Amino acid sequence: MHDIVQEYYGQTLQHSGDLKTSACCDISQVPEWLKPLLARIHPEVLSRYYGCGLVCPPLLEGCRVLDLGCGSGRDVYALAQLVGPTGEVIGIDMTEEQLAVAQRHHQFHRDAFGYDNVRFLHGYIERLDELGLDAGSFDVIVSNCVVNLSPDKDAVLRGVHRLLKNGGEFYFSDVYADRRVPAAVRNDPVLYGECLGGALYWNDFLRLAQAHGFADPRLTDDRPLAITDPALAARTGNVRFFSATYRLFKLDGLESACEDYGQAVIYRGSIPGHAHRFVLDKHHDIETGRVFPVCGNTWRMLHDTRFAAHFDFIGDFSRHYGLFAGCGGALPFDEGAGNAGAACC
Numbered sequence: 208m209h210d211i212v213q214e215y216y217g218q219t220l221q222h223s224g225d226l227k228t229s230a231c232c233d234i235s236q237v238p239e240w241l242k243p244l245l246a247r248i249h250p251e252v253l254s255r256y257y258g259c260g261l262v263c264p265p266l267l268e269g270c271r272v273l274d275l276g277c278g279s280g281r282d283v284y285a286l287a288q289l290v291g292p293t294g295e296v297i298g299i300d301m302t303e304e305q306l307a308v309a310q311r312h313h314q315f316h317r318d319a320f321g322y323d324n325v326r327f328l329h330g331y332i333e334r335l336d337e338l339g340l341d342a343g344s345f346d347v348i349v350s351n352c353v354v355n356l357s358p359d360k361d362a363v364l365r366g367v368h369r370l371l372k373n374g375g376e377f378y379f380s381d382v383y384a385d386r387r388v389p390a391a392v393r394n395d396p397v398l399y400g401e402c403l404g405g406a407l408y409w410n411d412f413l414r415l416a417q418a419h420g421f422a423d424p425r426l427t428d429d430r431p432l433a434i435t436d437p438a439l440a441a442r443t444g445n446v447r448f449f450s451a452t453y454r455l456f457k458l459d460g461l462e463s464a465c466e467d468y469g470q471a472v473i474y475r476g477s478i479p480g481h482a483h484r485f486v487l488d489k490h491h492d493i494e495t496g497r498v499f500p501v502c503g504n505t506w507r508m509l510h511d512t513r514f515a516a517h518f519d520f521i522g523d524f525s526r527h528y529g530l531f532a533g534c535g536g537a538l539p540f541d542e543g544a545g546n547a548g549a550a551c552c
């Protein structure tokens with residue numbers, strides 16, 4: 208599968224418009240705050256963007272960030288501006304042609320930003336231990352429409368868990384299916400290259416993440432994908448695909464379900480760009496100043512991470528009140544027309 212994917216992203220596709228699904232977002236859907244950052248990125252880098260979501264969580268200044276499958280580097284160069292001169296962003300990709308575009312414009316971005324905090328490495332995301340990166344050395348690992356392309360997703364999650372600091376997070380956008388993808392779809396080289404064939408059934412993904420120590424995956428955004436090429440759409444049958452962004456915190460003590468210890472948090476409104484609310488995930492939109500009841504896992508995601516200084520914390524783990532209300536198990540994605548009203552990249 209590596210060969211098929213390398214050929215697809217190295218030679219078959221020449222720019223974003225060559226893709227046959229709506230996985231890669233329309234520039235009009237880019238959030239306002241991201242536009243000035245993208246405006247500083249070289250046009251050739253932007254033209255070879257093949258991501259399916261937004262991989263820029265809040266509060267990145269000074270962070271060390273790794274981008275798995277960075278391609279031509281759009282997200283690396285956007286993140287470089289968010290982490291600033293005291294942070295660092297490293298991009299990894301296995302396709303020479305993609306990395307060549309990213310490297311070619313390294314100096315351009317150094318001049319545009321006024322500092323150099325970016326590195327690119329040629330390598331495989333299943334073999335992160337071969338790249339000379341220290342265990343526990345990254346605050347945030349991101350990835351944009353890449354994990355689905357990996358033939359060994361187990362190895363990817365194992366490597367990510369190893370490289371993250373305790374309290375760090377894997378914040379990544381990818382493609383998921385509403386069921387296990389049939390072999391005919393999985394073995395179709397174009398469907399695979401288009402990020403559909405290798406997509407995980409969402410519930411298998413949750414189990415995989417939990418098996419690798421990410422006990423409570425949190426969904427932040429999702430949208431249904433439209434397969435814009437009719438011939439390709441016919442080959443996928445009734446399988447429905449979604450682009451979704453998950454955040455997986457590496458934290459000791461996370462439980463497999465949301466348990467209620469009677470705890471609450473108060474957001475101080477102090478995270479840059481998030482004065483009025485902090486959105487942890489799709490189910491936690493925390494208004495500034497309001498006492499916001501949380502389960503034990505959410506409490507830890509705020510208390511034991513880089514977000515701690517921006518919250519006041521009420522309660523502890525001394526008394527358990529049972530399961531936290533509203534912990535669901537149904538299809539987590541919003542259904543509906545492709546691209547409808549979703550936050551995007």
Ligand SMILES: C[S@@+](CC[C@H](N)C(=O)[O-])C[C@H]1O[C@@H](n2cnc3c(N)ncnc32)[C@H](O)[C@@H]1O
Nearest residue numbers: 216256257258276277278300301302331332351
């Ligand atoms: C859909 S593109 C996304 C690129 C980039 N993240 C972006 O948003 O433009 C997938 C990228 O992942 C890379 N890739 C796929 N599988 C990989 C693997 N196993 N190891 C390293 N890179 C991989 C491909 O070479 C390609 O550049």
